[in-house]
Amino acid sequence: MPGIDGEPDASISAVAVLKPGTVALQGIAVVELRTSESWAHGETNYVLKARYDAIADKLTAHVRRQCLAGWKQTEAAPGGWCAVSADAEHRGVFIQTGELGGIWLHPDADDPTRTIYADAWSE
Template sequence: MTWLIWPAVLALASASAAPVDVLDVKGPVLAHGGDQTSGKGCAPVRALRLDELKPPWRSRVARISVKCDPMPGIDGEPDASVSAVAVLKPGTAVLQGITVIELHSSESWAHGETEYVLKTRYDAVVDTLSAHIRRQCLADWKLTETVPGGWCVVSADAEHHGIYVGTGELGGIWLHPDPDDPARTIYAEAWSE
């Protein structure tokens, strides 16, 4: 009879596990076939089933939705931009101690973006998170003060009413209020050609 109780104990343990910090683990792949769009467009793309997610995400994601938009590839053949949203189970993920309620990703041959939707107002976290982003950027460059090319500088982002930190030639990190809900904040890492 012990073998019947053990799965229940494991389920209870995973449900009450400490939240994962999204900056400490690799984000989940949310769409199947996103890496197979070159020459095929949207045909191979679908949302992953929850049981296909890799740990630690399998026990943290409540649902996934995927959108695929056809676009021309570099060589003019069919390609696609794949966007996905994962709604997280309450209390299962944080970013620097702030609750994360959704993960958004968007990828194509020309761009990549990961957004973390935080359950807090922008003005409540902008000072703390902008300092963290700058420190992390400098650490990635293995420097403490200045980085060639002006990277790691916190700048105003008028378009999104937030801040931007360039982390390299192709991208950076944006922090801004969620345009759909002012009680939420978007932390976005992105690059583009």
């Protein structure tokens, strides 16, 4: 991605394979972390050891609850934040959690037995 001066932007990307049994999200094993950061975007992918269709409802409800907790459990979060929308490109869902980003939940394109929980923002 070009930077504000039109030149290639400085960024980092990293992947960490986690020791089995060390990290879980809502009781679901996290097997890998993938991160990418620059001045204009940031994304952390938590690779979960479970099929998307088996955990989508549970995780979507969890993310929405966490988002709404920041707005005192109201349905009137600003600008439609905390609403769940379809993400056709990744065959999953997107929950906007702030002005610049949100959470994407979708099957791992490289391994259908895994799910991606992506926390991302972009300018």
